[in-house]
């Protein structure tokens with residue numbers, strides 16, 4: 001059995017082809033749109049929500065059955081029709097073209113599986129069970145959504161800024177590492193969230209980080 005390798009893909013503005021327009025395609029498309037993909041759906045029918053998206057120009061709908069030519073120029077393919085044979089054929093054709101394909105009715109037959117996802121801006125949590133039972137991944141992510149709330153989006157933005165400042169002002173990689181480890185402690189993240197001075201005072205920021213890194217150092221043992 002395959003072991004699956006997790007990655008975060010940049011699909012912004014890239015063409016993603018979805019074959020099928022049912023509830024499963026609808027869920028995959030929601031994730032694709034969150035990541036800024038250009039979604040093309042080929043399907044004789046659409047769910048009402050997908051129909052609305054097509055009417056608003058959020059996705060491009062080609063109202064017919066999927067054919068191999070639809071694959072041209074796609075970065076990713078989602079074979080999510082209700083017809084297993086069609087899904088398999090599309091995935092095989094995609095493989096010949098070097099395009100990674102997801103097979104909705106038979107995950108193992110595809111090149112990638114879609115995990116359950118919690119998105120908080122730049123902070124993204126994904127859980128997968130390699131096809132063993134996606135309900136488990138969905139449940140775990142539901143639980144984590146209470147633990148990692150919308151504040152994590154703010155934390156991630158602040159950390160991005162802090163990391164740029166540290167890279168700019170601290171030459172030693174080991175010191176950079178210690179400062180950035182100290183920067184992600186829960187109370188530190190809360191400090192950055194409330195620090196109106198964060199972007200305007202790099203000197204103060206480095207001072208606070210050094211003091212936090214110092215406090216985090218393991219105490220010398222007494223013999």
Ligand SMILES: C[C@@]1(CC(=O)O)c2cc3[nH]c(cc4nc(cc5[nH]c(cc(n2)[C@H]1CCC(=O)O)[C@@](C)(CC(=O)O)[C@@H]5CCC(=O)O)C(CC(=O)O)=C4CCC(=O)O)c(CCC(=O)O)c3CC(=O)O
Pocket residue numbers: 027028031102103104105106107108112113114115116117127128129130131132133134135137138141
């Ligand atoms: C292999 C995979 C291929 C792929 O799509 O990438 C696949 C395949 C199949 N799913 C099926 C069923 C269900 N899928 C869900 C839900 C999700 N399924 C997702 C991913 C994946 N599903 C990939 C594996 C990922 C992994 O294992 O980690 C999630 C995580 C992501 C997403 O789809 O966006 C999303 C949760 C989103 C969320 O809520 O957070 C539920 C729960 C529900 O409906 O409430 C059920 C009913 C319960 C059950 O059956 O377990 C069936 C059987 C259909 C049948 O009965 O015939 C197949 C086909 C088969 O297994 O053969």
Ligand SMILES: NC(=O)C1=CN([C@@H]2O[C@H](COP(=O)(O)OP(=O)(O)OC[C@H]3O[C@@H](n4cnc5c(N)ncnc54)[C@H](O)[C@@H]3O)[C@@H](O)[C@H]2O)C=CC1
Pocket residue numbers: 019020021022023024025042043044045046047064065066080081082083084086103104105134
């Ligand atoms: N991966 C997952 O998370 C899950 C996968 N599934 C499987 O995914 C598949 C799709 O599920 P649903 O959306 O619920 O099915 P559905 O039957 O509601 O929708 C199928 C869609 O495919 C379209 N379609 C049919 N033949 C087509 C063709 N030749 N070309 C293009 N489009 C075509 C239909 O018009 C319809 O829009 C099923 O095979 C199901 O077993 C089901 C549940 C979860």
